[in-house]
Amino acid sequence: MSLLVVGSVGFDTVETPFGTAEEVLGGSATYFSTAASYFTEVRLIAVVGEDFPEDHVNLLSSRNIDIRGLARAKGKTFRWKGRYGYELNEAHTLETQLNVFESFDPIVPEDYRDSKIVFLANIDPELQIKVLRQMKNPELIACDTMNYWIEGKYDALKMVLKEVNILLINDGEARELAREPNLVKAAQKISSFGPKTLIIKRGEYGALMFNGNSMFLAPAYPLETVFDPTGAGDSFAGGFLGYLSNTNNFSESSMRQAIIFGSVMASYNVEDFSLNRIRGLEYREIEERFTEFKRLTFFEDL
Amino acid sequence: MSLLVVGSVGFDTVETPFGTAEEVLGGSATYFSTAASYFTEVRLIAVVGEDFPEDHVNLLSSRNIDIRGLARAKGKTFRWKGRYGYELNEAHTLETQLNVFESFDPIVPEDYRDSKIVFLANIDPELQIKVLRQMKNPELIACDTMNYWIEGKYDALKMVLKEVNILLINDGEARELAREPNLVKAAQKISSFGPKTLIIKRGEYGALMFNGNSMFLAPAYPLETVFDPTGAGDSFAGGFLGYLSNTNNFSESSMRQAIIFGSVMASYNVEDFSLNRIRGLEYREIEERFTEFKRLTFFEDL
Numbered sequence: 150m151s152l153l154v155v156g157s158v159g160f161d162t163v164e165t166p167f168g169t170a171e172e173v174l175g176g177s178a179t180y181f182s183t184a185a186s187y188f189t190e191v192r193l194i195a196v197v198g199e200d201f202p203e204d205h206v207n208l209l210s211s212r213n214i215d216i217r218g219l220a221r222a223k224g225k226t227f228r229w230k231g232r233y234g235y236e237l238n239e240a241h242t243l244e245t246q247l248n249v250f251e252s253f254d255p256i257v258p259e260d261y262r263d264s265k266i267v268f269l270a271n272i273d274p275e276l277q278i279k280v281l282r283q284m285k286n287p288e289l290i291a292c293d294t295m296n297y298w299i300e301g302k303y304d305a306l307k308m309v310l311k312e313v314n315i316l317l318i319n320d321g322e323a324r325e326l327a328r329e330p331n332l333v334k335a336a337q338k339i340s341s342f343g344p345k346t347l348i349i350k351r352g353e354y355g356a357l358m359f360n361g362n363s364m365f366l367a368p369a370y371p372l373e374t375v376f377d378p379t380g381a382g383d384s385f386a387g388g389f390l391g392y393l394s395n396t397n398n399f400s401e402s403s404m405r406q407a408i409i410f411g412s413v414m415a416s417y418n419v420e421d422f423s424l425n426r427i428r429g430l431e432y433r434e435i436e437e438r439f440t441e442f443k444r445l446t447f448f449e450d451l
Numbered sequence: 452m453s454l455l456v457v458g459s460v461g462f463d464t465v466e467t468p469f470g471t472a473e474e475v476l477g478g479s480a481t482y483f484s485t486a487a488s489y490f491t492e493v494r495l496i497a498v499v500g501e502d503f504p505e506d507h508v509n510l511l512s513s514r515n516i517d518i519r520g521l522a523r524a525k526g527k528t529f530r531w532k533g534r535y536g537y538e539l540n541e542a543h544t545l546e547t548q549l550n551v552f553e554s555f556d557p558i559v560p561e562d563y564r565d566s567k568i569v570f571l572a573n574i575d576p577e578l579q580i581k582v583l584r585q586m587k588n589p590e591l592i593a594c595d596t597m598n599y600w601i602e603g604k605y606d607a608l609k610m611v612l613k614e615v616n617i618l619l620i621n622d623g624e625a626r627e628l629a630r631e632p633n634l635v636k637a638a639q640k641i642s643s644f645g646p647k648t649l650i651i652k653r654g655e656y657g658a659l660m661f662n663g664n665s666m667f668l669a670p671a672y673p674l675e676t677v678f679d680p681t682g683a684g685d686s687f688a689g690g691f692l693g694y695l696s697n698t699n700n701f702s703e704s705s706m707r708q709a710i711i712f713g714s715v716m717a718s719y720n721v722e723d724f725s726l727n728r729i730r731g732l733e734y735r736e737i738e739e740r741f742t743e744f745k746r747l748t749f750f751e752d753l
Contacts, residue, residue, distance in 0.1 A: 365748075368657070449704055
């Protein structure tokens with residue numbers, strides 16, 4: 150199946166207790182598409198500025214990502230600067246420069262419009278809607294968002310959610326979106342907004358999937374070295390939807406395996422800055438860590 | 452097998468966003484022994500004052516807990532007062548009155564000294580040592596502690612840990628004890644202090660067991676109603692050690708099942724104030740929730 154993503158491609162400057170990285174390749178669509186590229190054909194929609202180096206474009210192409218939807222606009226590329234403390238779960242944004250993203254009007258290339266799965270990465274819900282309006286009958290729409298949009302563009306976000314099958318957010322965002330402190334109740338409420346599947350990303354505590362009446366709990370992989378959490382959520386989404394796109398099977402059982410593949414990609418991603426770890430994985434490594442997840446969570450029945 | 456616990460028995464006053472409970476039965480040994488009583492014979496060592504009602508003693512006896520080690524001293528019973536916010540993971544202690552606990556000198560009844568499993572609940576490490584000195588060759592020693600003792604009685608605590616097989620603490624305490632922010636590395640360091648098994652209790656995020664070279668990740672049961680987290684950690688320990696005592700099998704596989712039984716008991720405990728929920732469970736309910744944990748975490752192999 151074909152998988153389309155719209156999101157950011159840009160430069161990140163990151164400080165963690167273990168080091169810093171300046172102006173490295175980042176962005177939600179970059180992490181997502183790189184992670185998903187191990188499983189399926191990915192089509193990218195994003196915009197970069199005149200300062201975006203050809204090397205970065207080549208990296209995406211080398212992963213067989215279809216970059217015909219990567220627009221180049223006059224001006225500077227999107228930039229994000231953030232810091233993480235020892236509690237690596239939360240990023241403290243120091244600076245966001247939208248640059249060319251500010252006037253981004255996403256055009257879905259004609260060839261992309263039949264994509265079966267669509268991922269709306271964490272961008273302005275109004276842009277998310279614009280992309281959806283151009284699609285021909287996708288089978289599965291997944292979406293990410295954040296407190297900034299929940300607070301600032303609640304109505305537009307609610308419009309997007311009506312059409313979305315799967316929402317991926319974190320605990321706090323789920324509680325805020327549903328205006329309900331209990332996660333189980335929040336999930337029920339969010340389901341009434343549209344998405345029948347809610348995936349809650351909890352960083353070092355793993356992920357939680359509410360899928361209709363069923364719940365699934367996946368741990369995060371306990372790492373000896375976590376270097377940089379930037380892009381973990383998007384790598385997770387990339388592994389998750391990449392696997393679903395590959396199997397073309399949206400059953401509960403397949404969704405659960407997809408959650409584990411998402412967790413695998415996120416766990417590799419945080420082992421190094423930028424895409425350094427996930428740009429050159431072997432598929433064997435992905436399968437090995439999947440098996441490791443099984444070993445970590447298995448217990449005998451009664 | 453026989454299971455001995457030393458800890459507190461007292462009165463709790465608790466405020467949660469869902470209500471308050473005043474001067475209700477609480478204490479680490481109370482929660483532990485009640486939870487463990489569904490699995491095995493429990494022997495209790497604790498002290499109460501003259502104001503401790505016979506009804507509470509009868510509740511413990513009715514669970515077949517051996518209370519010959521429950522001393523009654525002149526003065527008032529131990530009291531704790533705490534508050535929880537919407538983030539129910541952390542208790543804010545408002546007041547602790549040690550009362551008769553202040554001069555507690557635990558005497559292990561002659562009949563208790565051959566107990567095969569010992570649980571040293573979260574009390575002064577000097578009292579924990581006193582209990583251990585009276586035991587005849589226990590097969591398994593488990594212990595709980597907290598930041599208060601890590602900071603105030605580090606040396607005594609290190610002495611206890613030398614003899615302990617299993618340490619049960621939370622994330623922050625593990626990091627503080629090992630002086631190491633990474634949990635995987637912290638576990639390795641704590642193992643060098645004595646306990647070959649480290650169980651990290653993470654509240655709503657479940658539990659993590661480091662057992663020799665093996666790791667096990669267990670989720671918490673996602674509840675629609677969490678009323679009062681007080682005693683969750685001790686109920687967890689009670690289910691965990693109660694099950695091990697019942698099976699008399701300390702293999703990795705058995706320990707993993709025990710972690711799930713601990714999680715089951717903790718999940719029931721937080722559904723109501725005090726011991727209201729776990730004082731009258733049916734064993735069938737415990738098994739049902741164990742099976743539910745299996746359903747919540749299962750995914751197919753590759």
